[in-house]
Amino acid sequence: MRIPLGVRTHAGTVALLAVLTAVACLLVSGLPRTMQASYDEALRRSLAGADVTAADLTVTGAPAQQPGELHSRAEFAYAARRWRALVPAALRPLTGPGGHISAKTFRTPADGKGPIREFVNLGWLSDAGRRVDWVRGRAPGAPTTMRYAGGTIPVIEVGVVEEAESRMGLRVGETRLLGESVHTAVRIVGVFRAKDPADRAWGHDADVLHVTHAVPADGPEELHTTTLMADAGLAALADPTRNLTYRWVFPLDPRAANALSAPGVPAAVAEFRRQVDVQGTGLISYRLATGLPQLVTAFLTALAAAQTVLYLVLGGLFAVALGVIALAARLLTDRMERTLALARARGAALGQVVAPGTALTALTTGPAALAGYALAYLLPGPAPPIVHIGPLAVVVVTVAFAGTRVALAHRTPLRERRGDLAAVRPSARRVTVEALVVVLALAGAYLLRARGVSGTAQQDPYLLVIPVALTLAAALITLRCHPYPLRLLVRLAARGRAAVPFLGLARAARQRATGALPVLILLPALSLSVFAAVIHDGITATQQVASWQKVGAPIKLTAAGLTPETIQRVRTAPGVERVAPAMTGRAQITGTGEQPYVVAVDLAQWRRVNEGAPISLPALSGGTSGGTSALVSPALGPRGTFDLTWLSPVRLNAEGVIDAVPGFYSSGQFLLVPWEVLPWHAADTLLIKGDISPAELARLVPSATIETQEAALRAIQADPLTGTVRTTMAVVTVALGAYALAAIVLSLVAGAEGRARTVSLLRTLGLSDRQARRLTLLELLPVVVITAPVGVALGMGLPAALGPGVDVSVFAGGLPVADHTPGLLTPVALAAGLALCAVAGAYAHTAMTRRRELDAALRVGTD
Known part of the structure; x- marks a missing residue:
């Protein structure tokens, strides 16, 4: 058989196989690329949104003795080069070329007689010239000296931030003495402000940019500020009693992060920390301060959940795609069967027969796979190994299937067989293999529920294929069990007077062997598409x-000390429908000393505010003889009556335990009390229902912080990992549904020739067009009617069956998804689509066979 002739003869089938192969390779190569790109983007956003003190690598030094101190910019720069040289190779791409150095004192008291104790710390920033503007006075210069208490002390020129000028009364030209026993003085020569207050570098130097207010438990109020001095001021930091610290900050570059190298980051940070620790001496100690390992570990936990879910559905999609391609390859080999059988009968060796069938399949799938692989590179993202392995696996499996099928079909010349007889009893070996698949699938599901999946980026391949194994097991059980109800229907139809039901069901029963592959494809495709839809709907809900x-409400407004006039102004604003006031604070339980957070809220108004919301609010029965009712958190534990000191002493009766107060607290020690417990009407939170913009509320209450439920939802959905999971679920649902329809169509096409002969023969006996359509429909529907309910039921039950192995709470705001009942729209639509496809195929097949010459069916030896 010549290959070009075979391509021309079977052009339609070859084109179908090529299209299916190209689409499968595009999916198996393209989806992992986009997924990996979203993983990288999620890591970068996570690191970029983290606090800089946690994300950056900061080497701190604390001189223990004066010889360990650094007194010049050159010494600091030399140390910075040394630290950068010690950074492990795995961390170097993450540390950008920038960074800065600082030297600061802390808790440096200043002279003063007022009731508030002031601390004026000395600070030096290596890049202060780039980060601040001098708005009054001038930049500091070199230190001078002055006489004090019979001795000479250094006078360091400093600048202060505008906030320190206003809150602490520090003025340009003023000289302040520092230290408990005075060793240094500072002269304020300028006032500065940040050029860019949003610069992430200020996260390390918030003490320079803002005045800190502290209220110690055993002392007066304190105000702290950190001044800025020139390079020359470093030489004057020679007081051995001063608390001094150095920092070398190596900023993290989130743009260089990628998910593939993320697992090695914690180990690299640990190595860098070890290198820093050993550099310390008796004169100065060093340590590494960073929260990067914790950030990366938290990301890897979320990544593991995403990869588990996505690999589950993508593995199923790949298996179903291979099955549909195998069905198309079977159709191609069936079309070549007569030609190959003739060649085998004329003396061709088995290899000479297998080679053309295999070569035609390889020449069809090879270029198509290459085309799909090339198209995948149009999608953004790096290429993990599956991108290259997937298309090769598609070609190898398809060619091997075609070659094996041709070899089995033509292993002996002139092998006659009847295609309309019921299948023979399966062999013991086949039954054993099928039973083993079922047992392994059930055992895997049990293990998945018992231990879940690994919390790292490395997944357990056995557990990741459990959903596919469960669907395959269900398909095998369906294949073994569906002949029994079908035979019962055939017997019932045989008792009737109409011939069409009996003929249609009898043909369906006799074609059980040829219908095995469509069932093995259709049921996993349908169940996994329903599974993906259920997970997608569960995450969304x-x-x-x-x-x-x-x-906790459509809109939450938080501001300290909301007056009754302000509350009334918000309540009467255009668009506001209802307002529920609340007061929060920290109280103390008399007797135990516990200090839980307290929420006092008007529960009746809050319920009206949240009318129709998908959350329920706790209920309080009101006052009792033992005191006012309250609900406590699990951390406080069940208790009876207790005394609470808050705005005023009050006796409370613990009515029950609640896990969270929506909008306020979900962990730790907290309790909920009714609004009536307040000694006067005070509020710091307003829970609002209505059509009013946050900007308008901010205008009414300028000092307020405003949160909305819609903004919170957008923030949850904006996470790249969450978006990837939801998008991939939607794509997989559509793709699996399309493959299920393709399986139906291919099964129609595969049996079209034999079905056409039967219908044509029966039409010569008086079969009408309407009866022909019913006959075809009865032959096709058993596969859909039996497989579709099983597939839908299995797909809807897979999330519960897999249990904690599929934990997608990280993509749903931290709440478990398993408690939500899945919607029936998508599963019913998929099942109905398959049924409609079967009906449409029956009508199309009848329309095509109508053109067949009726006398051709009566000719001897014609097909």
């Missing part, structure tokens, strides 16, 4: 609940 739990 839970995100709604999580956003309501986070805010």
Whole structure:
């Protein structure tokens, strides 16, 4: 058989196989690329949004003795080069070329007689010239000296931030003495402000930019500020009693992070920390301060959950795609069967028969796989190994399947067989293999529920294929069990007077062997598509609940000391429908000394505010003889009546335990009390329902912080990992549904020739077009009618069956998704689509066979 002739003869089938191969390779190569790109983007956003003191690498030094101190910019720069040289190779791409150095004193008291104790710390920033503007006075210069208490002390020129000028009364030209026993003086020569207050570098130097107010438990109020001095001021920091610290900050560059190298970051940080520790001496000690390992570990935990879910559905998609391609390859080998059988009968060796069938399949799938692989590079993202392995696996499996099928079909010349007889009893070996698949699938599901999946980026391949194994097991059980109800229907139809039901069901029963592959494809495709739809719907619904739990109301306004006039102004604003006031604070339980957080709220108004929301609010029965009712958190534990000191002493009766107060607290020690417990009407939170913009509320209450449920929902959905999971679920649902329809169509096409002969023969006996359509429909529907309910039921039950192995709470605001009942729209639509496809195929097949010459069916030896 010549290959070009075979391509021309079977052009339609070859084109179908090529299209299916190209689409499968595009999916198996393209989806992992986009997924990996989203993983990288999620890591970069996570690191960029983290606090700089946690994300950056900061080497701190604390001189223990005066010889360990550094007194010039050159010494600091030399140390910075030394630290950068010690950074492990795995961390170097993450540390950008920038960074800065600082030297600061802390808790440096200044002279003063007022009731508030003031601390004026000395600070030096290596890049102060780039980060601040001098708005009054001038930049500091070299230190001078002055006489004090019979001796000479250094006078360091410094600048202060505008906030220190206003809150602490520090003025340009003023000289302040520092230290308990005075050793240094500072002269304020200028006032500065930040050029860019939003610069992330200020996260390390917030003490320079702002005045800190502290209220110690055993002392007067304190105000702290850190001044700025020139390079020359470093030489004057020679007081051995001064608390001094150095910092070399190596900023993290989130743009250089990628998920593939993230697992090695914690170990690299640990190595860098060890290198820093050994550099310390008796004169100065060094340590590394960073929260980067914790940030990366938290990301890897979320990544593991995302990869688990996505690999589950993508593995199923790959298996179903291979099955549909195998069905198309079977169709191609069936079309070549007569030609190959003739060649085998004329003396061709088995290899000479297998080679053309295999070569035609390889020449069809090879270029198509290459085309799909090339198209995948149009999608953004790096290429993990599966991108290259997937298309090769598709070609190898398809060619091997085609070659094996041709070899089995033509292993003996002129092998006659009847295609309309019921299949023979399966061999013991086949039954054993099928039973082993079922047992392994059930055992894997049990293990997945018992231990879940690994919390790292490395997944357990056995557990990741459990959903596919469960669907395959269900398909095998369906294949073994569906002949029994079908035979019963055939017997019932045989008792009737109409011939069409009996003929249609009898043909369906006799074609059980040829219908095995469509069932093995259709059921996994349908169940996994329903599984993906259920997970997608569950995530979407839970995100709604999580956003309501986070805010507690459509709009939450928080501001200190809301007056009755302000509350009334908000209540009467255009667009505001209802307002529920609340007061929060920290109280103390008399007797135990515990200091829980307290929420006092008008629960009746709050319920009206949240009317129709997907969350329920706790209920309080009101006052009792033992005191006012309250609900306590699990951390406080069940208790009876107790005394609480808050705005005023009050006796409370613990009515029950609540896990969270929506919009306020979800962990730790807290309790909920009714609004009536307040000694006067005070509020710091307003829970609002209405159509009013946050900007308008900010205008009414300028000092308020405003949160909305819609903004919280957008923030949850904006996470790249969450978006990837939801998008991939939607794509996989559509793709698996399309493959299920393709399986139906291919099964129609595969049996079209034999079905056409039967219908044509029966039409010569008086079969009408309407009866022909019913006959075809009865032959096709058993596969759909039996497989579709099983697939839908299995897909809807997979999330519960897999249990904690599929934990997608990280994509739903931290709430568990398993408690939500899945919607029936998508599963019913998929099942109905398959049924409609079967009906449409029956009508199309009848229309095509109508053109067949009726006398051709009566000719001897014609097909």
